[in-house]
Amino acid sequence: MINRFSKLVQSFLTTYIIGECNYSMNTKASYSTTFHLLLEFMNKEKNIRPNKIEIETITKEVIVQFLDWLETNRNVSIQTRNQRLACIKSFYKYVQSNEPDLFDTCFLILSIKNKKVPNKMITYFSEDEIRIMINYLNNSKDLKKLAMICVLYETAARVSEFINIKLNDLNLSDNASIILYGKGNKTRVVPISEELVKLINKYLKEAYINYGEDYLFYSTQKKKYYRNSINKIITNLVNNLKIKYPNYFNGSYSPHSLRHTKATHLYNNGTPLLYIKEFLGHSTVSSTEIYATPDSKKQREEILKNSESIKTKNKYSNNKKNDLDNWLKNNMK
Numbered sequence: 001m002i003n004r005f006s007k008l009v010q011s012f013l014t015t016y017i018i019g020e021c022n023y024s025m026n027t028k029a030s031y032s033t034t035f036h037l038l039l040e041f042m043n044k045e046k047n048i049r050p051n052k053i054e055i056e057t058i059t060k061e062v063i064v065q066f067l068d069w070l071e072t073n074r075n076v077s078i079q080t081r082n083q084r085l086a087c088i089k090s091f092y093k094y095v096q097s098n099e100p101d102l103f104d105t106c107f108l109i110l111s112i113k114n115k116k117v118p119n120k121m122i123t124y125f126s127e128d129e130i131r132i133m134i135n136y137l138n139n140s141k142d143l144k145k146l147a148m149i150c151v152l153y154e155t156a157a158r159v160s161e162f163i164n165i166k167l168n169d170l171n172l173s174d175n176a177s178i179i180l181y182g183k184g185n186k187t188r189v190v191p192i193s194e195e196l197v198k199l200i201n202k203y204l205k206e207a208y209i210n211y212g213e214d215y216l217f218y219s220t221q222k223k224k225y226y227r228n229s230i231n232k233i234i235t236n237l238v239n240n241l242k243i244k245y246p247n248y249f250n251g252s253y254s255p256h257s258l259r260h261t262k263a264t265h266l267y268n269n270g271t272p273l274l275y276i277k278e279f280l281g282h283s284t285v286s287s288t289e290i291y292a293t294p295d296s297k298k299q300r301e302e303i304l305k306n307s308e309s310i311k312t313k314n315k316y317s318n319n320k321k322n323d324l325d326n327w328l329k330n331n332m333k
Contacts (some may be wrong), residue, residue, distance in 0.1 A: 034087035060108040123251035124261040147203040156262035
């Protein structure tokens with residue numbers, strides 16, 4: 001006989017998440033994975049089998065222990081820990097509204113705070129590094145990989161959006177564009193350059209094989225790419241570039257770095273944040289501000305240029321100007 005906890009979880013994942021909310025496949029998978037991990041934790045750490053878990057068994061303390069276990073035993077990041085907590089809170093909000101007698105239990109679990117994420121600069125590629133990368137791939141004659149990198153960079157697609165691009169999402173004629181399917185089943189049309197249109201057409205003509213599902217890019221296993229596979233491609237590419245160009249590529253990069261790179265390049269070349277927000281598919285400008293990082297070299301040049309136009313009674317001596325220039329060079333890196 002199915003107990004109350006099992007019934008509530010099943011109802012939440014099917015009736016609510018799939019039926020009422022109509023969340024994206026990635027969101028559905030995230031919720032399912034969270035409960036799978038919670039059951040694994042209860043079995044391994046609490047010696048309680050899934051069919052023996054009662055709704056009263058899972059307290060605030062148990063949830064906190066589960067979150068700590070994710071970090072220590074599963075080596076997840078703080079961001080992933082907080083995402084798992086968000087899934088659990090969504091479940092308990094659902095329970096709270098449908099099971100009044102569990103209001104207090106739900107209230108305590110809903111009071112759990114997110115763990116603070118340390119401020120971390122997102123690594124991005126300079127414009128020179130993008131040119132070096134594209135030239136390197138051009139010379140390597142790897143047409144497919146060149147097309148993949150150029151699509152990732154020019155569209156600033158999330159990996160989940162990139163791996164799901166299909167042939168029907170391409171408009172390679174007038175006002176060329178690619179349709180991306182983002183978070184929460186939101187779609188956006190991203191314009192692409194004539195150069196990318198030519199490259200995609202060349203790739204489709206000379207290197208593309210359709211294995212039946214119309215994806216733009218297939219893995220060597222003749223299937224849609226997984227996120228980890230794209231990460232490996234970027235990692236291997238950058239490692240090769242670091243060897244060949246030791247003065248460049250000094251950061252730690254991921255596929256998301258290309259998204260951040262495109263946003264940063266747009267911002268540094270004068271594109272308003274509001275336009276970048278729409279381009280990236282963000283719901284708020286505050287999300288976009290994280291990606292739009294001013295280039296330190298350009299920032300230093302702008303400050304120096306504007307400083308020269310400021311008139312003061314006590315003008316800077318040449319020594320003071322040199323001191324300012326040296327300070328900017330040493331601190332704005």
